[in-house]
Amino acid sequence: MSDSKRKLSPSEIADAGLADWQQVEETLTARFLTKKFATGLELVNRIGASAEDANHHPDLTLTYPEVGVTLSSHDVGGITSRDIDLARIISGHAEDLGVRSGSADG
Secondary structure, three states: OOOOOOOOOHHHHHHOOOOOOEEEOOEEEEEEEOOOHHHHHHHHHHHHHHHHHHOOOOEEEEEOOEEEEEEOEOOOOEOOHHHHHHHHHHHHHHHHOOOEEOOOOO
16 A cells, blocks of 8 residues: 555455444545543544644544544545555544544444
């Protein structure tokens, strides 16, 4: 997955093993159940800093009591290695904050 401008196939996305994430059409989506607004805000702040570092920006929704994240590489109209990499970082931030995902389980 070294070409960050190449759209990934569904099997490549599945092989990435992103437990917190689901492929929905041409995006990766996740919900993180923060339980507290302050925790959600902290998660959003960490995601924002990582997104700036990566120069790759997700769509975020902060509500009580969760954070919704959608990733897609708009320049190629689908999911690339940039999305996979940022998804892993975001899942790490959630784990560090003790936040579980609601994406896979509903």
